[in-house]
Amino acid sequence: MSAHLGAPPSSPPPVPALECQDLSRSFGATRALNGFTMSLPPGEVIALVGPNGSGKTTLLLILSGLLAPDSGWARIGGVDPVERPFEVHSFVGWMPDFFGTYDDLTSLEYLELFGAAYKMPAAQSTRRARELLSLVRLSDKSSSPVHTLSRGQKQKLGFARTLVHSPRILLLDEPASGLDPRARIELRDLVRRQRDEGVTVVVSSHILTELEEMSDHVAFVDAGQCRGVHPLSLLPHGGAARRYKIRALNDVETPLRAAGVVFERISPDRVVIETINDESAADILARLTSQGVRVIEMTPVGGGLEGAFLAMEQGDRA
Ligand SMILES: Nc1ncnc2c1ncn2[C@@H]1O[C@H](COP(=O)(O)OP(=O)(O)OP(=O)(O)O)[C@@H](O)[C@H]1O
Numbered sequence: 001m002s003a004h005l006g007a008p009p010s011s012p013p014p015v016p017a018l019e020c021q022d023l024s025r026s027f028g029a030t031r032a033l034n035g036f037t038m039s040l041p042p043g044e045v046i047a048l049v050g051p052n053g054s055g056k057t058t059l060l061l062i063l064s065g066l067l068a069p070d071s072g073w074a075r076i077g078g079v080d081p082v083e084r085p086f087e088v089h090s091f092v093g094w095m096p097d098f099f100g101t102y103d104d105l106t107s108l109e110y111l112e113l114f115g116a117a118y119k120m121p122a123a124q125s126t127r128r129a130r131e132l133l134s135l136v137r138l139s140d141k142s143s144s145p146v147h148t149l150s151r152g153q154k155q156k157l158g159f160a161r162t163l164v165h166s167p168r169i170l171l172l173d174e175p176a177s178g179l180d181p182r183a184r185i186e187l188r189d190l191v192r193r194q195r196d197e198g199v200t201v202v203v204s205s206h207i208l209t210e211l212e213e214m215s216d217h218v219a220f221v222d223a224g225q226c227r228g229v230h231p232l233s234l235l236p237h238g239g240a241a242r243r244y245k246i247r248a249l250n251d252v253e254t255p256l257r258a259a260g261v262v263f264e265r266i267s268p269d270r271v272v273i274e275t276i277n278d279e280s281a282a283d284i285l286a287r288l289t290s291q292g293v294r295v296i297e298m299t300p301v302g303g304g305l306e307g308a309f310l311a312m313e314q315g316d317r318a
């Protein structure tokens, strides 16, 4: 005979999902969100990708019940964050892009404090804090004051903090900023593990290649609007041409221009070139190096998230 004991607090919800309709929010004359409409599938990792100032943080603040929109509505896990913010806080884990740390506390005490804030009894809060330190591989730092942790370790502690109350939806705002490659891989694995346990994860970042590895869907955000949600496997491509990102230690643009190669600058030391096939790309690389360009990276970006992001930006300029 089995007794029904009720669902444990960490059990997944029936239908976790996010939805918003015509959300608008201004700060003075700035329209941070301008009729933002989006619906996200449950139980997946969704990348929120968009340029600086496009409204990602504003959206995440509204979804987590910390900021009210001027108009429009949102539902997270079926709950309206404006009407029932405390209920939203009970099942949503929010990791801000910047969070203060209580520097005099040890890592363990820091997590225990959040357990207490969620009204956990002291013993349970300590147990959960130890469990999370182990999950993010910081057990050896449990007695270390938070201020002695490295930046990456602080980020991991911040991630652990968002998990204290076993949320079923995670909203992570630029969680990987400032992390070295190894720490990013660890974070990616932690996010995937949450997803595998049925948690819906929305993650914003500018590190596109890393989002590509951890995400199932991508939602493009631009000028306060959602420009589409795509399964990662079905991303729109940037066109028929082969595209390569080139990173160089010195000027690459002058030789490219002289050779009549179509290119676009994406940062001071990076360009994206367009060629007709791999042979032509190899020829361009040989030409650049023979002319003294110190190329340190050349990678195809014709498909996937980075290609789609660049395509979106190009579409906007057209
Ligand atoms: N508290 C605020 N006061 C005034 N303006 C704000 C405030 N919060 C956001 N904004 C403005 O709203 C717009 C959207 O900001 P938001 O932080 O949502 O963008 P973002 O997509 O998160 O950018 P980033 O990628 O740089 O983090 C920006 O123009 C920003 O300057």
Ligand SMILES: [Mg+2]
Pocket: 056, 057, 058, 097, 173
């Ligand atoms: Mg932001």
